[in-house]
Amino acid sequence: MQHHANISSTDRVKVWDIGVRLFHWSLVGTVVLTYFLIDPRQVHRTLGYIVIGLIGFRLVWGLIGTRHARFINFIPAPMRLLSYLRDMLQRREARYLGHNPAGSVMVIVLLITLCAVGVTGYMMGMDAYFGQSWVEDTHKRLVNILIICVLLHLAGVIYASWRHRENLVLSMITGKKDGD
Secondary structure (H helix, E strand, C coil): CCEECCCCCCCEEECCCHHHHHHHHHHHHHHHHHHHCCCCHHHHHHHHHHHHHHHHHHHHHHHHCCHHHCHHHCCCCHHHHHHHHHHHHCCCCCEECCCCHHHHHHHHHHHHHHHHHHHHHHHHCCCCCCCCHHHHHHHHHHHHHHHHHHHHHHHHHHHHHHHCCCCHHHHHHHCEEECC
């Protein structure tokens, strides 16, 4: 996991490959549509399948993709995460070229939550679970958890963009960030 506390160069380096960027923005669009298009159910269901397909792609890409896409290069040890969060509170956190430890954990939490939403959504359409209120209730609770996670993710992006004077949204569009 590479981080840079004092990045001063104006050189732009490729961080996010096309696979990560297409996944990210496709997921954003599909999740938003899925949230708002509950009826007709078939459209909602199809969008849910697309979300699961995107997650499947990201899981594979997390194993074989480029450096900053691979999970092995950004999943932090618990102490590294706690240290980073402590440093954030003291406003002295390091800038990371790829995912910072908090962002790394959020990626994993979002993927797991989206999978759980997808599984419960799929279960709602199965004969074995059709009409079971606990499945629908769980699905709705997981969607609410997902919304909270997305809001935390957005807050983290805004905070890190402000703290490190860089536009992280733009970097997820262009794939480039200021290097070191």
